Amino acid sequence: MEPLELIVVGKETVAADTVKLTLQRLDGGPLPAAQPGAHIVLDLNGLVRRYSLLRADAAPTRYEIGVLRAANSRGGSRFIHEQLVVGSRLSLLDVANEFILDPTHPMCCCSAAASASRRC
């Protein structure tokens, strides 16, 4: 997809070293659909980083992500925590999903990971 400019419309501390970011298009218009397990790919001041969407929505107008400040960050999560504020703009590079499950096949999910728990 072509890069899409987004604006931060919400930033909230939700846990230790973790913020929830809410992003939307500048005009508030529709965003690419997201299946369960999808993540967005963001350009963070030249660094490309991926963040799982908190909600899957077939017709989203906002994306929500939770971002942990990584210890010894080379810049991605540190940029989000220290530089992004409500009103900041950033580029959405892609919406991707590497964890698509086929509902026609039986499955057994055993995991403590956030990405797996949302689909089991």
Ligand SMILES: Cc1cc2nc3c(=O)[nH]c(=O)nc-3n(C[C@H](O)[C@H](O)[C@H](O)COP(=O)(O)OP(=O)(O)OC[C@H]3O[C@@H](n4cnc5c(N)ncnc54)[C@H](O)[C@@H]3O)c2cc1C
């Ligand atoms: C599909 C996907 C979904 C993701 N979803 C989320 C999410 O929902 N929330 C979230 O917080 N993160 C998520 N991540 C991780 C996120 O993309 C970033 O990797 C994270 O924010 C750290 O980026 P950073 O630039 O701050 O840290 P980085 O600089 O990438 O550092 C991360 C860690 O690697 C170590 N490190 C630094 N340099 C090196 C090196 N040269 N070699 C080895 N290790 C090194 C650092 O010490 C640090 O602990 C996801 C990643 C993927 C692939």
